[in-house]
């Protein structure tokens with residue numbers, strides 16, 4: 001995975017005199033002062049000292065090698081945005097700059113790629129320039145975080161962002177033209193105070209205006225400098241959203257909901273800040289960005305991430321894998337030579353590795369590779385877990401947290417049940433291959449015992465929810481529609497896995513294709529019930545059905561096979577144990593259904609469900625459902 005620095009700037013070595021060309025003063029210009037040294041001048045005022053790293057590809061590549069950086073994404077120096085100029089001048093300036101960026105990339109031996117700039121005061125011209133640049137080889141665009149008084153929620157800017165999504169362009173938002181300039185004449189306050197606040201303002205307006213609700217989900221947008229003060233102030237924003245209508249604006253969801261909609265770079269210069277940033281944003285949302293080669297950039301690009309306590313997998317994500325996603329480039333599995341070429345930075349001794357295993361696997365590897373640094377909290381991902389409760393009521397109803405946690409707990413246990421029942425199926429299948437071996441039967445019974453114990457807890461757990469008064473639930477119930485237990489993918493998976501397959505239930509998952517696909521697969525696969533009877537066939541207890549046998553005849557044959565097992569207890573103790581566990585599991589699921597109905601009636605009476613069913617009267621119909629009806633049927637024939 002190439003180590004990619006997504007936040008670097010450049011300035012061409014030579015640059016036309018734009019003041020003379022456009023007849024307006026104070027265009028930035030470059031004034032060379034010594035070999036490899038220059039000043040960016042604005043009129044007669046020195047804006048910044050720069051070096052040949054700004055324009056010389058060889059210098060950049062040398063420093064990239066020194067720092068172990070495989071690739072830089074270069075973009076404009078914000079002082080050149082020119083949004084406050086005549087649009088046509090800004091457009092010409094952008095074109096000059098964009099073409100110069102590609103020239104520099106051409107000298108970068110494939111290791112420099114560019115983001116273009118656009119005249120954002122003119123949306124049509126911006127869209128046209130972006131399209132031109134994407135065709136010419138830019139990977140996206142860098143924009144300033146505002147155009148005069150217009151923030152990023154301005155309808156024109158949103159149109160441009162939509163265009164970016166359509167073009168597949170990565171968008172990098174850089175603060176510029178900082179607020180309250182009169183109050184920040186000294187101490188570089190525009191950079192240290194103004195920039196983080198500008199970015200915060202951009203993110204707040206995108207969220208509160210509802211822009212993120214309307215912008216296409218495939219927009220890949222990243223904010224410079226760790227997203228400014230956003231991560232640190234998210235709690236404040238969240239609090240305001242919950243308490244004050246005015247703070248909520250048009251956003252459909254609370255602020256934290258939108259964390260998955262944007263990326264931030266890692267230019268925060270402090271280990272604790274980076275740690276916090278990754279905790280808030282998630283390890284998939286932070287990209288290595290150094291602000292190279294400017295004075296406030298990271299001195300040894302990438303050192304902050306390399307010297308962090310993150311696992312190798314998280315480092316790989318931050319240093320390069322996330323950039324591939326943001327830039328819309330394919331993930332590359334192999335680490336190129338320069339990934340390893342930063343011995344000073346790679347002091348953890350851990351090679352930077354590929355994240356091919358995906359996010360979940362990466363998390364597990366995080367722990368495994370943390371070695372002695374593994375803690376209770378990092379192993380169990382407690383902070384992540386505790387961040388997953390997001391009440392919808394506003395002001396937040398005290399009992400909604402309980403409602404969420406009880407459901408989440410059920411879902412965790414459903415996960416464990418699926419895990420164990422899949423293993424039961426695998427063990428029974430193994431006995432089909434080798435019917436004389438007792439191992440699979442023993443293991444299936446052992447795991448089924450666990451499943452029944454879990455079900456027992458799940459039946460009991462409703463009592464906790466019943467400590468919530470009906471009136472308290474009704475106070476926030478309407479916020480939950482149309483969400484409903486109908487949509488519990490795992491519950492339906494459990495039903496399908498055990499043998500209760502009802503294709504109609506797939507309709508509740510049409511809006512979530514991934515869930516739909518999982519359930520569809522479960523529908524097609526052999527169920528636990530199927531595999532159990534296949535095993536009895538392999539054992540010789542059950543004869544394969546005749547081709548002409550009716551469903552009823554097949555059913556009776558299976559029930560009789562069970563009957564036969566019980567009649568010959570001495571030889572089939574282990575199989576009888578499996579039968580007893582399956583029956584008990586079935587019984588407990590019915591108990592669960594019953595307790596659920598009682599709790600539903602106790603809480604909402606005979607009201608309709610949020611999923612659109614008749615409520616308890618619908619649920620009562622499900623009480624007849626059994627996973628293993630043959631096991632019950634056999635009991636009618638048994639005698640002592």
Ligand code: HEM
Nearest residue numbers: 410484485486488491600603604609610611612613615622
């Ligand atoms: C106050 C608490 C609850 C109420 C009022 C409630 C109400 C309902 C209602 C009315 C339905 C029928 C479908 C619909 O129209 O929405 C339903 C289905 C369902 N609920 Fe609940 N429920 C509650 C708590 C829970 C909990 C804690 C779970 C745990 C996972 C759960 C899981 C389910 C499942 C899986 C279904 C689908 C059942 C099936 O289709 O057989 N519910 N619930």
